[in-house]
Amino acid sequence: MRLLKTLCYAQQLADASFATFVGDLDITLPQTAVLAAVAEHPGLSQAATIDMIEIDRSTVADICRRLARKGWLKRRRKKQDARAYEIEVTEQGGEVLRIALEAAERVERLLRNRVPGVAQLRLETRREQRDTAG
Numbered sequence: 001m002r003l004l005k006t007l008c009y010a011q012q013l014a015d016a017s018f019a020t021f022v023g024d025l026d027i028t029l030p031q032t033a034v035l036a037a038v039a040e041h042p043g044l045s046q047a048a049t050i051d052m053i054e055i056d057r058s059t060v061a062d063i064c065r066r067l068a069r070k071g072w073l074k075r076r077r078k079k080q081d082a083r084a085y086e087i088e089v090t091e092q093g094g095e096v097l098r099i100a101l102e103a104a105e106r107v108e109r110l111l112r113n114r115v116p117g118v119a120q121l122r123l124e125t126r127r128e129q130r131d132t133a134g
Contacts, residue, residue: 010115014107021103025096026070029107030055032100034063035072035089039097042088045078049087072096 018029027035030053037052038044044052050060064087067073072093078084089097 006116010111013114014111017107017110018103021106022100025099027096027100029104030059031063031067032097032104034060035067035093035097036101038073038087039089039094043086044088046075046085046087067093 014029018032033053033055034049037049041048041052046060046064047057049064050057053060055063064073064075064085068075070093072090073087074090075085075087078086
């Protein structure tokens with residue numbers, strides 16, 4: 001039960017702090033994860049994005065729609081498969097991502113200092129974990 005309470009506290013602290021750090025940007029941590037994955041791999045398909053960040057298909061599709069409406073992401077049908085989208089970050093999305101990543105770094109530092117046990121963890125992206133494992 002203690003781990004569950006710690007995880008809930010960490011998530012609440014992360015979400016609230018991130019919202020404060022990004023100010024009026026109206027972006028969430030999962031949206032930042034999608035933008036970061038796409039920025040790292042322009043032309044990535046939504047399906048590949050799902051594999052990279054391990055968020056479920058319907059959530060990623062919803063996030064991509066929202067980010068496209070905000071003008072932060074471009075989605076276009078793939079020439080090879082009209083059912084699939086390839087996506088890329090717009091110039092405006094890149095600026096938003098820069099601010100959001102700075103906020104995410106601040107959240108990581110805050111969690112390390114305020115949540116028991118997190119100080120021993122190294123919070124990494126899935127890609128970084130794969131790079132060190134391979």
